[in-house]
Amino acid sequence: MEFQRVTRLQGQVMIPGDKSISHRSIMFGSIAKGITEIDNFLQGADCLSTMACFQKMGIDIENKGSRVVVHGKGLHGLEAPFGDGVLDCGNSGTTTRLIAGILAAQDFSVTLTGDSSIQKRPMKRIIAPLSQMGAHITSINGTGCAPLLIRGQKLSGISYESPVASAQVKSAILLAGLYADKETRVKEPALSRNHTELMLQAFGADVRTEDTTAVIQPARELFGCKLSVPGDISSAAFFLAAGLMVPGSEILLKNVGINPTRDGVLRVCEEMGGNVTLLNLKTEGGESTADILVRHSPLHGTVIEGAIIPALIDELPVIAAMACMAEGTTIIRDAAELKVKESNRIEVMVKNLSAMGADVTETEDGMIIRGGRPLHGAVIDSRLDHRIAMTFAVAALCSDGITEIKGAECVNISYPEFYRDLKRLSGNA
Ligand code: S3P
Numbered sequence: 375m376e377f378q379r380v381t382r383l384q385g386q387v388m389i390p391g392d393k394s395i396s397h398r399s400i401m402f403g404s405i406a407k408g409i410t411e412i413d414n415f416l417q418g419a420d421c422l423s424t425m426a427c428f429q430k431m432g433i434d435i436e437n438k439g440s441r442v443v444v445h446g447k448g449l450h451g452l453e454a455p456f457g458d459g460v461l462d463c464g465n466s467g468t469t470t471r472l473i474a475g476i477l478a479a480q481d482f483s484v485t486l487t488g489d490s491s492i493q494k495r496p497m498k499r500i501i502a503p504l505s506q507m508g509a510h511i512t513s514i515n516g517t518g519c520a521p522l523l524i525r526g527q528k529l530s531g532i533s534y535e536s537p538v539a540s541a542q543v544k545s546a547i548l549l550a551g552l553y554a555d556k557e558t559r560v561k562e563p564a565l566s567r568n569h570t571e572l573m574l575q576a577f578g579a580d581v582r583t584e585d586t587t588a589v590i591q592p593a594r595e596l597f598g599c600k601l602s603v604p605g606d607i608s609s610a611a612f613f614l615a616a617g618l619m620v621p622g623s624e625i626l627l628k629n630v631g632i633n634p635t636r637d638g639v640l641r642v643c644e645e646m647g648g649n650v651t652l653l654n655l656k657t658e659g660g661e662s663t664a665d666i667l668v669r670h671s672p673l674h675g676t677v678i679e680g681a682i683i684p685a686l687i688d689e690l691p692v693i694a695a696m697a698c699m700a701e702g703t704t705i706i707r708d709a710a711e712l713k714v715k716e717s718n719r720i721e722v723m724v725k726n727l728s729a730m731g732a733d734v735t736e737t738e739d740g741m742i743i744r745g746g747r748p749l750h751g752a753v754i755d756s757r758l759d760h761r762i763a764m765t766f767a768v769a770a771l772c773s774d775g776i777t778e779i780k781g782a783e784c785v786n787i788s789y790p791e792f793y794r795d796l797k798r799l800s801g802n803a
Pocket residue numbers: 393394395468539540541542543545566567687688711
């Protein structure tokens with residue numbers, strides 16, 4: 375797919391549902407008793423992988439477009455996956471790691487697998503704590519990655535200090551904790567996204583946060599509820615960046631989730647001098663939303679490090695692109711987690727931004743970007759990583775010449791209509 379400079383971006387975008395929250399709504403709805411109605415569910419390939427996994431375990435899920443109805447069967451209502459006993463998580467790390475926490479406590483065995491990217495992503499980070507709780511999990515090829523064989527067991531509560539700030543690790547342990555014999559605690563080095571904690575509360579679980587520790591009590595039952603999924607700030611980030619970078623732009627992003635454990639990109643845009651205004655603030659089910667008005671702004675470099683990193687981890691690729699357009703140097707550090715995402719996002723960003731003429735240096739845990747150099751078109755290999763493809767579609771809008779993105783269709787993972795929405799803003803529908 376090819377992209378090139380546009381004169382400006384103008385209009386509004388209805389941001390599709392949050393990926394993290396959509397996954398959790400299916401999972402928790404499935405192990406709750408009764409009906410869960412989900413509004414604004416993200417119809418991205420990752421969330422559909424989660425849906426298919428629970429359908430294969432006997433849960434009736436009606437997919438009516440943006441509205442989804444889950445007929446939950448309670449904490450002990452799942453059945454061994456129909457037929458071959460295999461659950462396919464596709465490209466989705468969230469599906470793999472969170473489901474593992476639930477499966478660890480079931481009275482059946484499952485093989486958990488996914489695509490070639492999923493089979494390279496580290497799973498020891500969940501195998502270790504879940505094994506401490508009594509789970510039987512083996513990496514079938516001995517790589518520490520999927521496919522995983524999970525044989526459900528009785529679990530006991532633990533107090534775990536996680537070496538990484540990861541909501542997927544925290545959530546896997548908390549979900550196993552629902553089934554444990556006593557309280558489970560997970561302490562993180564910095565607070566990761568807290569959607570699991572907020573949504574489990576809505577389903578009736580006893581879960582609380584003490585500083586950077588999440589604490590959950592074993593549950594007797596969860597109860598189905600009504601949920602409205604906010605727009606995904608990680609998807610909105612591409613338009614935030616595009617609006618700030620492309621001269622003359624003004625974009626209104628509707629219904630974006632601004633949970634403080636996810637809003638790091640807003641804080642960085644402001645820090646870089648971006649003109650970003652929040653309007654129409656609301657809170658529902660503990661999750662806050664706003665409409666975000668973004669206007670083209672001259673940007674300057676910044677340092678992004680420490681506790682803010684988990685609150686913008688998925689936005690770092692597009693922030694790096696934005697830093698190329700800023701005056702001065704931007705330093706990203708403490709972000710080694712980028713190496714174990716859908717691709718090695720440090721390596722892939724540095725390679726592709728350099729191909730477009732940026733002055734960027736790879737470091738152990740991030741990158742250094744010296745901004746202000748004009749970018750030019752290049753052939754970009756997305757490595758089938760959705761956030762890389764979207765980042766370079768945006769970078770191309772303020773670069774000379776033509777940018778060709780290979781594997782551009784992978785945006786289907788989190789934002790199937792991304793290119794349509796982007797074209798519409800440039801008046802080029
Ligand atoms: C997610 C957590 C983050 C994030 C991923 C979604 C989640 O991963 O990068 O896209 O839904 O819990 P980690 O928990 O590995 O940081």
